[in-house]
Amino acid sequence: MSVVKNDSKSSQWYLPGILTGLGITAKHLVKNLFNKKEMITINYPEQKHEYSPRFKGNHILTVKKDGSLRCTACMLCATNCPAECITIHASEHPDASVEKFPISYEIDMLRCVFCGFCEEACPVDAIRLGPEWQTPGVNGANFNYDIKHLAYRANLKGGIQSVVDDVERHKSGI
Amino acid sequence: MSEIITENKTEKKMLNCKINGVALFVKEGSTIIQAMYENQQKIAHYCWHPGLSIAGVCRLCMVEVTGNPRLQIACNTQVIEGMDINNTSAKVIEATKWGLDFHLINHPLDCPVCDQAGECGLQDQYMEFGQYNSEMAEPKTKKHKVVDLGPTVVLDSERCILCSRCVRFTDEVSKTNELGIFNRGDHAEIGTHAGKKLDNKYSLNTVDICPVGALTSKDFRFRQRAWYLKDAETICNGCSTGCSTKVYFNKEGLFRVKPKHNAAVNGYWMCDEGRNTYKFVNKESRLLKSYQFKNNSWGFESMAGAATRNLINIFKTAKADEMALVLTGQQTVEEYEAIVSFFADHLKSKNIFHWNNNESTVNDFDGLLIRGDKNPNTKGLLQVLSKHQISTKWTDLENQLASGKIKNLVVVGPENISVYNDLELKLNLFSKAEHLIYLSSASLPQWENIKTLKYVTVIPLKTYIEKSGTFINYAGLAQKFNKVTTVVSEALTVSEFAQLAKGEELKIEYVVSENLMTSEHQRADQVVLEHRKKNEFVFNRGQF
Numbered sequence: 001m002s003v004v005k006n007d008s009k010s011s012q013w014y015l016p017g018i019l020t021g022l023g024i025t026a027k028h029l030v031k032n033l034f035n036k037k038e039m040i041t042i043n044y045p046e047q048k049h050e051y052s053p054r055f056k057g058n059h060i061l062t063v064k065k066d067g068s069l070r071c072t073a074c075m076l077c078a079t080n081c082p083a084e085c086i087t088i089h090a091s092e093h094p095d096a097s098v099e100k101f102p103i104s105y106e107i108d109m110l111r112c113v114f115c116g117f118c119e120e121a122c123p124v125d126a127i128r129l130g131p132e133w134q135t136p137g138v139n140g141a142n143f144n145y146d147i148k149h150l151a152y153r154a155n156l157k158g159g160i161q162s163v164v165d166d167v168e169r170h171k172s173g174i
Numbered sequence: 175m176s177e178i179i180t181e182n183k184t185e186k187k188m189l190n191c192k193i194n195g196v197a198l199f200v201k202e203g204s205t206i207i208q209a210m211y212e213n214q215q216k217i218a219h220y221c222w223h224p225g226l227s228i229a230g231v232c233r234l235c236m237v238e239v240t241g242n243p244r245l246q247i248a249c250n251t252q253v254i255e256g257m258d259i260n261n262t263s264a265k266v267i268e269a270t271k272w273g274l275d276f277h278l279i280n281h282p283l284d285c286p287v288c289d290q291a292g293e294c295g296l297q298d299q300y301m302e303f304g305q306y307n308s309e310m311a312e313p314k315t316k317k318h319k320v321v322d323l324g325p326t327v328v329l330d331s332e333r334c335i336l337c338s339r340c341v342r343f344t345d346e347v348s349k350t351n352e353l354g355i356f357n358r359g360d361h362a363e364i365g366t367h368a369g370k371k372l373d374n375k376y377s378l379n380t381v382d383i384c385p386v387g388a389l390t391s392k393d394f395r396f397r398q399r400a401w402y403l404k405d406a407e408t409i410c411n412g413c414s415t416g417c418s419t420k421v422y423f424n425k426e427g428l429f430r431v432k433p434k435h436n437a438a439v440n441g442y443w444m445c446d447e448g449r450n451t452y453k454f455v456n457k458e459s460r461l462l463k464s465y466q467f468k469n470n471s472w473g474f475e476s477m478a479g480a481a482t483r484n485l486i487n488i489f490k491t492a493k494a495d496e497m498a499l500v501l502t503g504q505q506t507v508e509e510y511e512a513i514v515s516f517f518a519d520h521l522k523s524k525n526i527f528h529w530n531n532n533e534s535t536v537n538d539f540d541g542l543l544i545r546g547d548k549n550p551n552t553k554g555l556l557q558v559l560s561k562h563q564i565s566t567k568w569t570d571l572e573n574q575l576a577s578g579k580i581k582n583l584v585v586v587g588p589e590n591i592s593v594y595n596d597l598e599l600k601l602n603l604f605s606k607a608e609h610l611i612y613l614s615s616a617s618l619p620q621w622e623n624i625k626t627l628k629y630v631t632v633i634p635l636k637t638y639i640e641k642s643g644t645f646i647n648y649a650g651l652a653q654k655f656n657k658v659t660t661v662v663s664e665a666l667t668v669s670e671f672a673q674l675a676k677g678e679e680l681k682i683e684y685v686v687s688e689n690l691m692t693s694e695h696q697r698a699d700q701v702v703l704e705h706r707k708k709n710e711f712v713f714n715r716g717q718f
Contacts, residue, residue: 072286072287073287073396074285074286074287074291074399075399075402076286079399079401079402090396090397091396092395092396096319096320097319099284099287099319099320100286100287100396123286124286170316172313
């Protein structure tokens with residue numbers, strides 16, 4: 001970046017510039033007063049902005065049709081995570097066709113940089129970054145989100161279903 | 175083991191041959207794959223293993239021999255004089271590629287849940303030769319998953335490529351014949367004979383030699399992904415055989431032990447018992463701090479070094495015949511030398527005793543690797559003791575403790591306490607001493623059961639993983655090993671204990687910053703380039 005200096009005579013007249021600026025402010029003030037619907041600013045936190053569903057916000061662990069966790073504990077998200085904020089402990093599943101599942105899955109939200117690499121690494125669409133973007137908390141709040149929060153928090157209404165289904169994959173011969 | 179046998183045979187004629195344009199000098203009778211393996215040439219293979227017989231079933235080790243219109247398998251073709259072999263031509267690569275596709279026809283591709291992922295033969299060869307979409311349109315054959323083969327091994331027949339390495343292992347090495355291949359065609363699968371379990375003392379070797387994730391170890395299953403672990407070479411301290419091993423570890427501790435090829439000792443194998451020797455190294459079973467038992471209660475927690483310094487006065491003032499030292503066969507030769515010379519030369523005490531936990535089984539041998547002497551360094555201890563002309567009997571110690579002649583007793587306790595069945599009995603005996611100084615790497619819950627304790631100081635020791643040294647095995651072979659990693663940093667080695675007890679300061683090695691990057695100053699657990707290459711995915715992230 002370079003600095004461009006304007007040393008011309010006209011630039012020494014500052015008053016017209018200031019008046020132009022004030023004019024713009026006044027124009028918007030009047031416009032917003034009489035046309036509140038098209039106002040850009042919102043009254044946060046009473047009003048909240050709706051981001052697109054593709055926004056990379058808080059993580060969601062998806063579930064299978066029966067409501068159990070889709071994650072297979074392959075650790076690819078934890079491996080791919082640049083902030084190293086994902087901790088998974090795997091265990092043997094009683095169902096042989098499932099074989100491996102996470103008994104604990106924790107994301108340290110204060111470390112997370114919301115890059116979405118975990119989502120990209122996941123082979124079974126088990127983790128997604130959802131549109132939720134507000135994560136406030138007072139002193140001592142727990143930002144180590146566990147399975148209960150990541151998959152079954154109240155606003156997910158019983159869990160988001162994964163698009164990768166093992167039963168259907170097996171039926172199609174994979 | 176087979177390698178030892180071939181070496182013992184009479185001198186063989188050497189043959190000239192050319193592999194991939196490199197002129198080689200090869201022993202007569204060796205196969206092409208052996209010649210390539212010994213000369214560090216790369217060749218894809220699944221069924222061939224240097225320690226097993228030739229099966230020739232995977233058809234992956236294809237080579238082109240000049241003068242022969244068809245490709246040959248390298249594992250079952252012997253080298254003849256003037257042979258010109260290559261495995262890098264387009265024809266060979268094409269053959270390997272489609273051979274691999276046949277292996278993958280019914281492979282379930284469940285790498286995400288497979289323990290072998292990261293060290294899998296199929297993944298390696300696919301990255302090398304494959305990278306195509308499968309030509310198969312038919313659905314995959316379903317087979318049994320998570321089959322409980324025995325107390326140590328789990329089978330997944332879908333992942334199996336029927337290389338028959340495990341079957342040949344149970345036939346030829348362990349000679350227990352539990353495994354076999356059942357059914358025909360694409361329904362063929364590995365299994366055990368009716369009513370039998372894969373239950374022998376070497377069963378986990380089948381997991382090591384399985385090139386895919388068909389056989390997995392119950393102990394290691396799902397505990398870590400392979401790429402999170404670093405490996406380092408060491409010597410097994412499970413028994414007096416002293417197999418060369420590799421331990422796999424990360425900052426959370428140690429996770430598994432695998433054999434490393436050593437023709438002079440263990441060949442390619444190791445026993446299942448030796449694979450448990452990582453467990454007593456991990457923090458959960460370790461003594462972390464020094465404690466004192468005084469006035470009928472355990473208390474006064476302190477650091478190991480400080481606790482040893484507090485003992486200096488005792489060593490200075492006590493009479494030589496009031497002191498005694500008890501040693502087990504679990505420490506290194508260097509440590510024995512340090513502590514025995516401290517007692518014999520510095521304190522002028524000849525009361526040094528050998529705690530032998532398995533006198534009756536010392537010479538037991540199962541014919542392959544396992545020996546009855548469960549200490550890695552009994553020979554080393556005996557050598558050091560005879561060097562200092564110490565010949566004492568265990569009954570002397572018992573008598574002297576009973577009569578109250580020995581006031582201060584130093585015991586260097588065992589690391590692997592699971593093989594010390596007489597531990598509680600011996601602790602009861604030691605507790606007769608007025609002041610018992612017990613050096614141990616393991617935390618002992620047995621102290622609770624001993625009612626006759628008077629005054630005890632326990633001091634944490636380092637295990638064989640955390641120090642460099644030498645073990646002398648049953649045959650008198652001295653094997654040096656290096657420190658792998660540190661688990662309990664505040665623990666002492668026996669040499670350090672002897673040094674502190676003398677009143678000397680510990681020499682702490684430090685490195686000038688200019689020398690920091692040179693190879694001789696590298697930390698034992700430093701990630702070196704080799705590991706980086708192996709874990710390319712982790713370390714190169716962000717560069718693509």
